[in-house]
Amino acid sequence: MSNELLFAILLQAPLVGFVINGVRFQSKDYKFAGILACSAMAISFACSVILSSRLLSMDPANRHITSTLFDWISAGSFNAEVGFTVDAISAIMILVITGVGFLIHLFSVGYISHDERPSKYFAYLNFFVFNMLLLVLGDNLLVMFVGWEGVGLCSYLLIGFWFTDREKAAAGMKAFITNRIGDAGFLLGIFFLFMEFGTVNFQDLNALAPAASLLSWGEPLVLACLFLFIGACGKSAQIPLYVWLPDAMAGPTPVSALIHAATMVTAGVYMIVRLNSVFMAAPDVMMIIACVGAATALIAASIGVCQNDIKKVLAYSTVSQLGYMFLGVGVGAFMPAMFHLMTHAFFKALMFLGSGSVIHAMHEEQDIRKMGGLKKALPITSFTFTLGWLAIIGIPPFAGFFSKDEILWYSFASDRGAPFLWVIGVIAAGLTAFYMTRLMALTFWGKSRVPADVHPHESPATMTIPLIVLGVLSVVGGWIGIPHVIGAVLPGHPPNLLEGWLHYSVAKITLPQDAHVMEWILMGVSLSVAGLSAIFAYDSYVRNPDRPERLAKRYSRLHNLVYNKYFVDEIYFGRIINPLIEASKGLWVYIDVNFIDKATYQASGFVKSLGSSVRTLQNGNLQTYALYIALGAAIALSFIMG
Amino acid sequence: MLTVDFVNIGLNHYLILSAIVFVIGMLTVLLRRNLIVMLMGIELMLNAVNITFVAFSHYNQLVNGQVMVFFVMTIAAAEAGVGLAICVSIFKRFKEVNISLFENLRG
Structure with a gap:
C-alpha cells in the first residue's frame, strides 16, 4: 500500500466513524455504535503500526514520510499546504493516540451502555481522534492549528456531554473559554513565526531557526516562543490556565482518560518538541517554561493531597505530570519529555479507566471517603490500578520511573537546567507518591466504608480487558528508554531505544559525560523520597486512620488553603x-x-x-x-x- | 420632410408601419388596465419589431434578420404562455384581470 493511501485511511477511518454515528445520533443501539467506533480505531491503529514500521526501516538520519494533499492558502509569499508528515516524534504520538484510544473506545462500550445517547458519544469520540491525528500529523502550524481547535471543540462537547446538568455544561464552557485564551496566544505565536521566517512549515522552521541563542526580549522569535507557550499552557493545563482541567472531570470517565489525560492535554508538549530547534534559540523562554512546569508540578501535586473526589485527585495528578513534561522540555529534555508523555498516557489512562470501573461499580459514587476495601470486590481493577500506582510514583522497573527520572536528571544536569528545578521536581515526586498512595489506601485498602445499599461488582470484560492491556504497558512501557547508567549494569546491557529513535529529530543538549555517580545519587534520593512518602501515606491512611485528621487540625490554616485549591x-x-x-x-x-x-x-x-x-x-x-x-x-x- | 411614394412600396413604408404598430402596442400597455389587452399590446410591440427585421433583411439581402424573427416569435410565444398563466391565477383570486389589483410592490 502506498503511503498516501495509508495516511488517507489512518485519518479517515475515525472521520467515517464520526459521520455514520453522527447521522444516526438518536439511535440507542450502543453495540452497533461501539463496534463501529472501535473498528474505526482498530483500522487507524493498524495504519499507524504499518507507518511506524516503515519509518523503522528507513535511514535514521532522514526518517520521515510526507504526503501533501493540496495547496490550502496561497497568497503572495505566503503558502500553506495541507500536508501530513509522520516522523520519529509524531510516530510515537499516533501510536499512543490510536492504540490507547482504541482501548478507551473499547472500555467505553461497557461504560456508556446504560446511557441515552451512545451514538452521539461515539461520534464525538471518533471526531476527537480525527482532530488529534490532524494535530500531530500536520506538517505546518496551520494544519496543526485546525486540529488544535478541533480537539478543543470535542473536549467541550464531551465535558458537557450530560449538558442537562448545569454544572457540567458550565464545566464545558469553562474549558472552552480558558482554551480560547491560550489559542489566542498560539495564533499570535504563529503570526510572529511567519513574520520572522516567512513560513509555517515545521521542517523549514526548525532548519531556519538560528543556531545562536537570542537573548533580547524584543526579538520576534522570542516573542513567538513566548506566545506559543501561552497556547501550550491553555491546552496542557499549566499555571495560570490549568483551572479548566479539574472541572473537566464532569465528563464521562473514559473521556477524561482519552482527552484529559492521554492525548489532548499533551498537545502543548508535543508542539514544543515539534518546534524544538526554534525554542532552543530562546533560552530565556525555555527557562520560563521550565519554571512554570516545575511550579505546576508542585502546586497541582499539593492540591491533589487534599482532594476527596477520585477523579479530581487524578485530574490534579495529570496537571502535575504535565508540569513534569514542561519542566523536561524547558531544560531541553525533549526525548525524556516525549518518553514521559508516552508512559504517562499508559498509566494515567489506566488509572482513569480504573476509576471509571470503580465509579461504575459504586453506582456513580466518586467520593473516596465512601469507598475503601474495594480490593475484594474489584480484583482486576484493583490489581491493574496498583500497577498504575507503582508506575506513577516511580518505582523501578515500572514505566514512570524511567521517564520521570530522565526528566529529573536533565533538569539537574543539562546546561539549561538548574539544581533548584531538580529540588522542586523531587518534592513534587514525594507529594505524588503521597497522594497516590492515599488514593489507593482510601479506595482499595483498609476497611470498607461503602454504604450498605451499594454492592460493588467487577465490571464486564470490555472494561477489564483494556485495564489489563494498559496495566501490562504500564509495566513494560518504560523499558524502551532505559537510561545508559542503568543499562550499563543490567544483564544484556539494554540500549536506550527511544533515544536512538529520536536522535535525529530533537535538538542536542549538553550533558556532563562522566557524572554516573551523581546520576545514581540523584536517582537514589528521588526514589527514597518517593518511597518514604508512600510508606508514610500508607501508615497514615491504613494503620492510623485518625492521623490525617489530627494533622489537618494542627495545621488547619495550611490545610484550609490547600483544601480550597489555594482559592485560585x-x-x-x-x-x-x-x-x-x-x-x-x-x-x-x-x-x-x-x-x-x-x-x-x-x-x-x-x-x-x-x-x-x-x-x-x-x-x-x-x-x-x-x-x-x-x-x-x-x-x-x-x-x-x- | 419625409416624402411618401404610394406606388413603389419600399423600406420606408415598412418602417412607418412598424412605428405605428409599435406605438399602438406601447400605448395599449401604458393605458389599458386589462391584463389580457396589455399582453396583446406586448405582442403588437414585438411584431412591430419583427416587421423592421424582415424589412431590413429584404433590403440588405441578408438572411440574419429573418432568423432573428423566428427567435422573437418563439420567445413571444413563451412569454405569452407565462403571462396568460399569471392572468389565470390573478383571475382565480380576484375574479377580474385588472392590473390595479396587482400593486403589492409599491414602496
Whole structure:
C-alpha cells in the first residue's frame, strides 16, 4: 500500500466513524455504535503500526514520510499546504493516540451502555481522534492549528456531554473559554513565526531557526516562543490556565482518560518538541517554561493531597505530570519529555479507566471517603490500578520511573537546567507518591466504608480487558528508554531505544559525560523520597486512620488553603472575571447605548429621510413602470440620434 | 420632410408601419388596465419589431434578420404562455384581470 493511501485511511477511518454515528445520533443501539467506533480505531491503529514500521526501516538520519494533499492558502509569499508528515516524534504520538484510544473506545462500550445517547458519544469520540491525528500529523502550524481547535471543540462537547446538568455544561464552557485564551496566544505565536521566517512549515522552521541563542526580549522569535507557550499552557493545563482541567472531570470517565489525560492535554508538549530547534534559540523562554512546569508540578501535586473526589485527585495528578513534561522540555529534555508523555498516557489512562470501573461499580459514587476495601470486590481493577500506582510514583522497573527520572536528571544536569528545578521536581515526586498512595489506601485498602445499599461488582470484560492491556504497558512501557547508567549494569546491557529513535529529530543538549555517580545519587534520593512518602501515606491512611485528621487540625490554616485549591478559582472570579463583566456592563449601558447606538440610529434616520423623497416613484403600478421605461428609452434614443 | 411614394412600396413604408404598430402596442400597455389587452399590446410591440427585421433583411439581402424573427416569435410565444398563466391565477383570486389589483410592490 502506498503511503498516501495509508495516511488517507489512518485519518479517515475515525472521520467515517464520526459521520455514520453522527447521522444516526438518536439511535440507542450502543453495540452497533461501539463496534463501529472501535473498528474505526482498530483500522487507524493498524495504519499507524504499518507507518511506524516503515519509518523503522528507513535511514535514521532522514526518517520521515510526507504526503501533501493540496495547496490550502496561497497568497503572495505566503503558502500553506495541507500536508501530513509522520516522523520519529509524531510516530510515537499516533501510536499512543490510536492504540490507547482504541482501548478507551473499547472500555467505553461497557461504560456508556446504560446511557441515552451512545451514538452521539461515539461520534464525538471518533471526531476527537480525527482532530488529534490532524494535530500531530500536520506538517505546518496551520494544519496543526485546525486540529488544535478541533480537539478543543470535542473536549467541550464531551465535558458537557450530560449538558442537562448545569454544572457540567458550565464545566464545558469553562474549558472552552480558558482554551480560547491560550489559542489566542498560539495564533499570535504563529503570526510572529511567519513574520520572522516567512513560513509555517515545521521542517523549514526548525532548519531556519538560528543556531545562536537570542537573548533580547524584543526579538520576534522570542516573542513567538513566548506566545506559543501561552497556547501550550491553555491546552496542557499549566499555571495560570490549568483551572479548566479539574472541572473537566464532569465528563464521562473514559473521556477524561482519552482527552484529559492521554492525548489532548499533551498537545502543548508535543508542539514544543515539534518546534524544538526554534525554542532552543530562546533560552530565556525555555527557562520560563521550565519554571512554570516545575511550579505546576508542585502546586497541582499539593492540591491533589487534599482532594476527596477520585477523579479530581487524578485530574490534579495529570496537571502535575504535565508540569513534569514542561519542566523536561524547558531544560531541553525533549526525548525524556516525549518518553514521559508516552508512559504517562499508559498509566494515567489506566488509572482513569480504573476509576471509571470503580465509579461504575459504586453506582456513580466518586467520593473516596465512601469507598475503601474495594480490593475484594474489584480484583482486576484493583490489581491493574496498583500497577498504575507503582508506575506513577516511580518505582523501578515500572514505566514512570524511567521517564520521570530522565526528566529529573536533565533538569539537574543539562546546561539549561538548574539544581533548584531538580529540588522542586523531587518534592513534587514525594507529594505524588503521597497522594497516590492515599488514593489507593482510601479506595482499595483498609476497611470498607461503602454504604450498605451499594454492592460493588467487577465490571464486564470490555472494561477489564483494556485495564489489563494498559496495566501490562504500564509495566513494560518504560523499558524502551532505559537510561545508559542503568543499562550499563543490567544483564544484556539494554540500549536506550527511544533515544536512538529520536536522535535525529530533537535538538542536542549538553550533558556532563562522566557524572554516573551523581546520576545514581540523584536517582537514589528521588526514589527514597518517593518511597518514604508512600510508606508514610500508607501508615497514615491504613494503620492510623485518625492521623490525617489530627494533622489537618494542627495545621488547619495550611490545610484550609490547600483544601480550597489555594482559592485560585475565587481569585480569578474576584479579580479578573467579575471586574471584566462589570466593565463590559458599564460599556454597554453608557458607551454603547449613548454613543454607538445613537450614531447608528442617526445614520439610519438620515438614509431613511433621503429615501422617503423618492419612494413614491415605486408605487407598484406596472404601467407607471412601463412609462418610465418608455421615457428612458426615448431619452436615450434622442441622445444617440441626436 | 419625409416624402411618401404610394406606388413603389419600399423600406420606408415598412418602417412607418412598424412605428405605428409599435406605438399602438406601447400605448395599449401604458393605458389599458386589462391584463389580457396589455399582453396583446406586448405582442403588437414585438411584431412591430419583427416587421423592421424582415424589412431590413429584404433590403440588405441578408438572411440574419429573418432568423432573428423566428427567435422573437418563439420567445413571444413563451412569454405569452407565462403571462396568460399569471392572468389565470390573478383571475382565480380576484375574479377580474385588472392590473390595479396587482400593486403589492409599491414602496
